[in-house]
Amino acid sequence: MTTPTELRPLLDRTLSELRSEMAELGLESWRADQIYSWLYKKGVLDFEGMTDIGRPTREALTAIYRINALSPKEEKTALDRSATKCLFALPDEREIEGVFLRLPNKETICFSTQVGCAMGCGFCVTALMGRLRNLEAGEIVGQILYLSRKFVEREQGFNLVAMGMGEPLDNYDNLLKAIRIMKEVRGLNIGPRRITISTSGIVPMIDRLATEGIPLGLAVSLNATTNEQRSEIMPINRKYPIEELLEAAGRYARATNRRVTLEYVMMRGVNDSESDARRLINLAGRLPSKINLIPFNPSPYHSFSPPSPAETERFQDQLLAADKTVTIRRRRGGD
Ligand code: SF4
Known part of the structure; x- marks a missing residue:
């Protein structure tokens, strides 16, 4: 049997x-x-x-x-309803998180690609787990199937971002397979332009992604403006320094005809100075890009703190004055 x-x-x-x-x-x-x-x-x-x-x-x-669908063992919605976090238990008892975000005029699902992560970024809680395993394609699809059916309200469709647990490009084959399943017109029919892959910067995989002929959005988690600074908080930078990373991101932008998002987690006294802003302007000018500033989300495991809202806005103003496209990601629901 x-x-x-x-x-x-x-x-x-x-x-x-x-x-x-x-x-x-x-x-x-x-x-x-x-x-x-x-x-x-x-x-x-x-x-x-x-x-x-x-x-x-x-x-x-x-x-x-x-039918290996997922359902959450825990679901938590912010008081202002801006986000719902779901904790999914996998068949081997491991746990992953998927988040549904209700942003003004758009809905976004943030999904995980690994249990834990091997990249060791110094500001990230998932990094503390190390990488326990890759998710199967069906475990990636399962998160999106559940979150979209349960929460999507807007008829215009929703966006997907691989920005939960894990480094998506470290689980390349299963990620791409999941994307092929999700973009199937007879299925979920999610257009590639609605899907963004956020990476810490595995350069050969960015180049490989550029050859797939699928115009996915790419977000690069930059977070620093010098190699010294970035290597300290993101070990991947010792292998693929900023120059190589941004060259690959530029090749990706040209191959897909899409601007790359430069994610910048702002940590007070670490990467939020006027000189950082000047260097960031210079780096962003090397490729078709937009910048997303993300004030650090305080955690009991880290000593970093976010700049104040006024400091964050001053940093943004400096970038705007140089004609950069810059957004600030607000914390959802304050929890
Ligand atoms: S790649 Fe992402 S999930 Fe992995 S350690 Fe860095 S920030 Fe955390």
Whole structure:
């Protein structure tokens, strides 16, 4: 008898894989399209509910596949409703977080790509775990399927950003597979322009992403304006220093015809001086880019603190005066 873990995880299948498998099983390949529509368009997460598939076929599918959807063990919405955090327990008891953000005029899902992270950024709580494992494609899709079905209200669609736990480009194959599943028009149909990958800066993987022919948004977590400063808070910089990183980001921008977002976590007394702003203007000028300032989110594990709102705005003003496109990311819900 097949145990549940031996059943094939359905959310890990691209549509073309599922069509081939249907044919191998002696079923019509368009059954895959029906299944995709039930899962991703109608949110039906059991074969029993897929009522336009005949009973014998549904029983055959139940014996081969499991619908590896995720549901959260904990859900927390900010008092002002600007964000809902979901803690998902995985089959091996590991936990990951996905967040639904309600921003003015847009909704965004922030998803995880790994359990923990190997990058060791000095300002990040996830870094303290180290990398425990990569998420499977279906575990990435599962977060988005749950969060989108539960929370999306706007008809105009929502955005996705790989900015939860993990370095997305350190789990490249599963990330790309998940994106192929999510952009399938017969499924969730999420256009690549709505998806942003945020990276600490693995240069060869940025170049590889540029060759995929999928115009995803790219955000580079820059956070410092000198190599000395950046290597101290982001060990990846010792391998791929700022110059190499921004050259790769520039190649990516040209290949996809999209501006790259430079994320800049602001830490008081570390990277928020006038000289930092001047250097940031210079660095941002090397590629088509926009800058997103993120005041550090205080944590009991770190000694950093954020600049005050007035200091953050002064820093922003300096960048604006140099004609840079700059936004400040506000904390959601104050918790
Ligand atoms: S890459 Fe992202 S998740 Fe990983 S340690 Fe750095 S900030 Fe944290």
